[in-house]
Amino acid sequence: MLKEIYQPNPEFSANAAIKNMDEYNALMDKAKEDYEGFWKSFADEKIDWFKPYTKVLDESNAPFVRWFEGGKLNVAYQCVDRHIEKRKNKAAIIFEGDRGDKQVITYLELYYNVNRFANLLKEDFGVKKGDRVVIYMPMIPEAAYAMLACARIGAIHSIVFGGFSAEALRDRIEDAEAKVVITADGAYRKEKPYMLKPVVDEALSHGNSPVQKVLVVERNNEDVEWVAGRDYSYNELIKSKAAKCDPEPMDSEDPLFLLYTSGSTGKPKGVQHNQAGYILWAQMTMEWVFDVKENDTYWCTADIGWITGHTYIVYGPLAMGATTVMFEGVITYPDAGRPWKMVEEYKINQFYTAPTAIRVLHKTGENEPNNYDISSLKVLGTVGEPIDPPAWKWYYEVVGQSKCAIVDTYWQTETGGHIVSPLPGATPIKPACATLPLPGIMAEILDPQTGAKVGAGESGYMCITRPWPSQIRGVWGDPERFKKSYFGDVKKDGVPVYFTGDGANYDENGYITITGRTDDVINVSGHRMGTAEVEAAIKKHPNVAEVAVVGKPHEIKGEGIFAYVVLKSDNSVADEVEEVKAINKVIQKEIGNIAICDDIVFAPGLPKTRSGKIMRRILRAIAKSEAVTQDISTLEDPSVVEKIENMIKCKC
Numbered sequence: 111m112l113k114e115i116y117q118p119n120p121e122f123s124a125n126a127a128i129k130n131m132d133e134y135n136a137l138m139d140k141a142k143e144d145y146e147g148f149w150k151s152f153a154d155e156k157i158d159w160f161k162p163y164t165k166v167l168d169e170s171n172a173p174f175v176r177w178f179e180g181g182k183l184n185v186a187y188q189c190v191d192r193h194i195e196k197r198k199n200k201a202a203i204i205f206e207g208d209r210g211d212k213q214v215i216t217y218l219e220l221y222y223n224v225n226r227f228a229n230l231l232k233e234d235f236g237v238k239k240g241d242r243v244v245i246y247m248p249m250i251p252e253a254a255y256a257m258l259a260c261a262r263i264g265a266i267h268s269i270v271f272g273g274f275s276a277e278a279l280r281d282r283i284e285d286a287e288a289k290v291v292i293t294a295d296g297a298y299r300k301e302k303p304y305m306l307k308p309v310v311d312e313a314l315s316h317g318n319s320p321v322q323k324v325l326v327v328e329r330n331n332e333d334v335e336w337v338a339g340r341d342y343s344y345n346e347l348i349k350s351k352a353a354k355c356d357p358e359p360m361d362s363e364d365p366l367f368l369l370y371t372s373g374s375t376g377k378p379k380g381v382q383h384n385q386a387g388y389i390l391w392a393q394m395t396m397e398w399v400f401d402v403k404e405n406d407t408y409w410c411t412a413d414i415g416w417i418t419g420h421t422y423i424v425y426g427p428l429a430m431g432a433t434t435v436m437f438e439g440v441i442t443y444p445d446a447g448r449p450w451k452m453v454e455e456y457k458i459n460q461f462y463t464a465p466t467a468i469r470v471l472h473k474t475g476e477n478e479p480n481n482y483d484i485s486s487l488k489v490l491g492t493v494g495e496p497i498d499p500p501a502w503k504w505y506y507e508v509v510g511q512s513k514c515a516i517v518d519t520y521w522q523t524e525t526g527g528h529i530v531s532p533l534p535g536a537t538p539i540k541p542a543c544a545t546l547p548l549p550g551i552m553a554e555i556l557d558p559q560t561g562a563k564v565g566a567g568e569s570g571y572m573c574i575t576r577p578w579p580s581q582i583r584g585v586w587g588d589p590e591r592f593k594k595s596y597f598g599d600v601k602k603d604g605v606p607v608y609f610t611g612d613g614a615n616y617d618e619n620g621y622i623t624i625t626g627r628t629d630d631v632i633n634v635s636g637h638r639m640g641t642a643e644v645e646a647a648i649k650k651h652p653n654v655a656e657v658a659v660v661g662k663p664h665e666i667k668g669e670g671i672f673a674y675v676v677l678k679s680d681n682s683v684a685d686e687v688e689e690v691k692a693i694n695k696v697i698q699k700e701i702g703n704i705a706i707c708d709d710i711v712f713a714p715g716l717p718k719t720r721s722g723k724i725m726r727r728i729l730r731a732i733a734k735s736e737a738v739t740q741d742i743s744t745l746e747d748p749s750v751v752e753k754i755e756n757m758i759k760c761k762c
């Protein structure tokens with residue numbers, strides 16, 4: 111194991127928001143001594159309240175908590191309007207298209223664009239406070255305008271990642287009962303147009319859709335079908351809209367957005383985030399973790415379809431008045447020098463990406479960073495899955511030139527923002543380690559049985575023992591599922607605490623290393639995928655009798671998807687290649703390309719207990735070509751284990 115510790119760069123620390131561990135400890139101590147006072151001081155300093163709140167935290171109905179009750183604010187105002195006075199001509203968004211086209215949007219332009227968009231939604235589409243709006247968009251500035259326009263008028267957006275299929279989009283539209291969808295004709299990928307509008311058409315084609323109107327941003331100008339009375343061109347409608355739309359005063363605890371994510375059942379959960387607490391923590395973590403200064407240029411490579419894109423491309427950077435880069439393309443296209451070329455051109459100071467991207471950039475362009483002047487970089491971030499030490503070392507030494515801080519930010523859709531991460535000017539970092547909880551976040555690794563904090567070198571469950579402002583407020587339409595999913599597994603002193611679903615351990619310094627999910631959720635290229643969701647999709651294939659899906663380590667993706675399929679007919683598949691293709695096609699239709707299996711094996715049966723429970727641990731071991739060490743004598747049919755093992759051996 112790597113034991114190295116790297117001290118923060120002293121030159122950087124001198125100007126950092128949090129300069130050393132004493133400052134970190136002082137903040138943590140303050141939070142421990144006076145939790146509400148800690149949060150109050152930041153809420154008062156950072157948020158432009160329309161009306162002050164009357165109570166910091168209300169836990170009387172825990173785990174349903176309320177922050178900053180009685181306060182009124184508007185998140186679009188917080189992200190845009192309030193910067194006009196000091197920053198009207200500052201770049202808010204720097205956009206680079208897939209084909210290298212560029213656009214700089216100042217705060218004043220952003221203000222006008224968001225106001226017009228808000229007026230369009232209100233006047234032409236009748237969108238009102240509390241209505242749900244689904245956004246199915248490529249990475250173009252209009253996606254950010256759409257989010258902020260919703261926030262401005264109090265509509266609740268639900269962004270669906272553009273890689274999801276029509277079926278997945280339809281499920282999310284219906285669960286949220288959205289009345290409007292905002293999309294684009296399509297966009298560009300590797301210099302070729304791809305389409306989104308036809309996917310929306312298909313999602314809405316089954317009748318009974320709650321969607322009344324579809325707004326289409328014309329980005330690639332490819333031909334699309336228009337349904338009269340339902341579909342409208344943004345480019346046309348926006349022309350006549352007034353550039354002023356008063357921001358709706360929102361209660362601190364009104365919903366801001368929904369974002370669907372996978373859990374351990376087949377149905378994705380609509381994670382709900384509310385106004386004040388979410389935007390407060392988005393802004394605080396931008397300042398603490400990325401240490402963005404007034405003249406900095408910050409780039410996060412995520413997609414707005416994921417929480418990272420919400421908090422750290424749009425809401426966090428704009429709330430603090432920063433310049434955020436938005437990129438439509440693929441970071442390895444036309445070659446693995448693309449991101450470093452952009453860093454050089456825009457003089458990017460903070461760069462935030464996922465381990466899967468770091469691995470692919472390392473593998474396909476190890477020396478590419480040296481071909482560009484990337485000396486502007488100060489902070490490098492990583493998120494989405496545990497990063498492996500070789501990728502970390504390359505990121506640190508080659509991209510960071512051994513002078514940049516690496517912030518391994520651990521968090522999830524439900525936490526709204528970072529929860530465990532180094533502070534770039536203060537925390538000594540250790541390769542592939544998320545280090546310490548951020549000030550104010552009571553993150554602890556607990557023993558799931560006793561609820562006690564585990565000791566150094568021990569593993570346990572990553573929990574958060576106190577409410578925090580940006581925490582998930584509910585699962586849309588399903589309060590019981592909210593309680594069961596997050597507050598059902600671990601109790602501390604008899605009280606249920608928030609459990610992330612991840613395992614973790616402490617080292618001798620109390621540093622936290624996240625080891626991965628403890629449930630049936632796998633992490634493919636930093637995207638959360640429920641095995642039950644993939645299984646439900648595969649079961650839609652008419653010839654599939656049974657299926658079990660597990661994760662298998664994958665060099666680039668972190669984890670790949672491995673499916674064991676039992677067919678209805680018989681187990682001798684006439685044409686395996688065709689059958690695999692057919693199954694992947696079903697997955698593509700039900701979920702999207704991101705869920706396509708890396709391996710599909712046709713098994714004679716699945717290892718089950720006598721009560722019918724599938725023994726996934728055995729299947730995980732076999733997928734990794736590890737020896738099965740569990741006792742299999744109690745299985746319903748122990749011989750299937752050997753049969754499956756032999757089948758896989760034959761293949762390798």
Ligand code: WT7
Pocket residue numbers: 371416417418492493494495496497518519520521522523524544610611612624625626627633636637638
């Ligand atoms: C899951 C959350 C957070 C935004 C992107 C993914 C894993 C996330 C790290 C990290 C180790 C990490 C966890 C978590 N994860 N960041 N730095 N080190 N694991 O959001 O889809 O909600 O997934 O990603 O397993 O629970 P998400």
